[in-house]
Amino acid sequence: MPPAQPSIKGIALQYAVAAVRRLLETGRLTRDELEIRLDPQDLEILDQKVLPTLWYPMESFARLLEVATTGEAQTGGVEAVISVGVDAANSLFASELYGDFLRSAESRGPRAGEALVRMAPLLCSFGTWTFRRAPGGGFAIDVREAGAFPEILRHVAQGLIQYLSDRLAGAPDRIRVTSERPAPDHIRYVGRPVRS
Numbered sequence: 001m002p003p004a005q006p007s008i009k010g011i012a013l014q015y016a017v018a019a020v021r022r023l024l025e026t027g028r029l030t031r032d033e034l035e036i037r038l039d040p041q042d043l044e045i046l047d048q049k050v051l052p053t054l055w056y057p058m059e060s061f062a063r064l065l066e067v068a069t070t071g072e073a074q075t076g077g078v079e080a081v082i083s084v085g086v087d088a089a090n091s092l093f094a095s096e097l098y099g100d101f102l103r104s105a106e107s108r109g110p111r112a113g114e115a116l117v118r119m120a121p122l123l124c125s126f127g128t129w130t131f132r133r134a135p136g137g138g139f140a141i142d143v144r145e146a147g148a149f150p151e152i153l154r155h156v157a158q159g160l161i162q163y164l165s166d167r168l169a170g171a172p173d174r175i176r177v178t179s180e181r182p183a184p185d186h187i188r189y190v191g192r193p194v195r196s
Contacts (some may be wrong), residue, residue: 005058006057006059006124007057008055009052010054010056011053011095011123012061012123013060013064017050019068020068023068023071034046039059041057042064062150062152062153069081083159085155085163086162088160093163117141126149127149129142138191143186143187146186151181155179157179158189174194176192177189177191178192
């Protein structure tokens with residue numbers, strides 16, 4: 001059962017933790033710098049083994065993700081952070097559980113988008129995700145009750161949705177995914193076919 005506070009599953013948190021640990025190991029970040037940017041709870045998570053099936057506080061995940069993507073955001077802006085989401089999706093769907101989920105979604109054809117929004121509650125303890133098809137082969141995904149969903153994660157999730165769209169379309173760049181936050185507790189992802 002998901003916890004009362006906004007949380008994320010460890011399998012998603014592992015990506016941010018591994019990226020922060022790499023920054024420390026390569027000397028691009030010192031422990032002192034990290035202690036300034038993170039809360040004690042975040043440091044505790046960083047120092048422990050992250051278990052894929054456990055829930056972890058979204059606030060900690062957001063701060064770790066901010067640290068993990070600082071370099072990308074500084075050099076490449078939002079597009080680079082979206083690319084982090086594509087890379088994270090590649091790792092996530094390489095796991096047995098989510099790989100099976102993706103193969104199942106791929107076999108559903110036109111109903112794949114609906115299946116994919118059912119995955120969100122497996123990773124995130126809050127928010128209501130809905131999928132609808134748009135004319136011409138596009139789609140929209142609305143996330144309601146998303147006030148605890150940090151902006152950095154909105155962009156990373158956009159990359160994840162882009163990755164899934166590419167996989168389900170059978171080729172990259174056939175659908176272009178964008179995102180916006182029309183209200184503090186509402187995020188919208190829109191996929192539009194790219195005309196060649």
